[in-house]
Amino acid sequence: MSCHKKIGVLLYEDDKKAELRQGHFWWENCHKPRCDEIPNIGSYKIQYEPLFVSENPSILGQINFDEYYGFLLTGSSHSVNKDTFWVQELSKFVRKCFEIGHIRIFGICFGHQMIAKVLDFQSG
Numbered sequence: 374m375s376c377h378k379k380i381g382v383l384l385y386e387d388d389k390k391a392e393l394r395q396g397h398f399w400w401e402n403c404h405k406p407r408c409d410e411i412p413n414i415g416s417y418k419i420q421y422e423p424l425f426v427s428e429n430p431s432i433l434g435q436i437n438f439d440e441y442y443g444f445l446l447t448g449s450s451h452s453v454n455k456d457t458f459w460v461q462e463l464s465k466f467v468r469k470c471f472e473i474g475h476i477r478i479f480g481i482c483f484g485h486q487m488i489a490k491v492l493d494f495q496s497g
């Protein structure tokens with residue numbers, strides 16, 4: 374496998390347990406082990422990069438899309454309808470992925486609700 378691709382894994386901390394740094398806990402104990410089970414996609418060697426969005430929302434505006442094969446939007450205890458800075462920034466990021474057109478994006482739970490919201494579907 375000579376070609377490498379990077380997938381950004383977007384993680385969100387739980388405000389109620391911020392002192393436990395939940396985003397980091399979920400990455401190390403849940404998402405990373407699952408990602409490690411899928412080291413390749415086709416002939417591409419995959420590198421998964423955690424992006425801790427609620428901890429540093431400005432990271433979304435600094436992403437060079439040419440460096441990524443795609444993005445995985447993970448789950449969260451937050452609502453996509455919550456009016457917080459990081460949720461607003463994430464919404465802009467997802468919209469930009471669709472505007473660019475060739476960016477692969479996959480959402481789980483909160484992540485798919487965010488994708489739906491950006492595409493003007495209702496999410497409860």
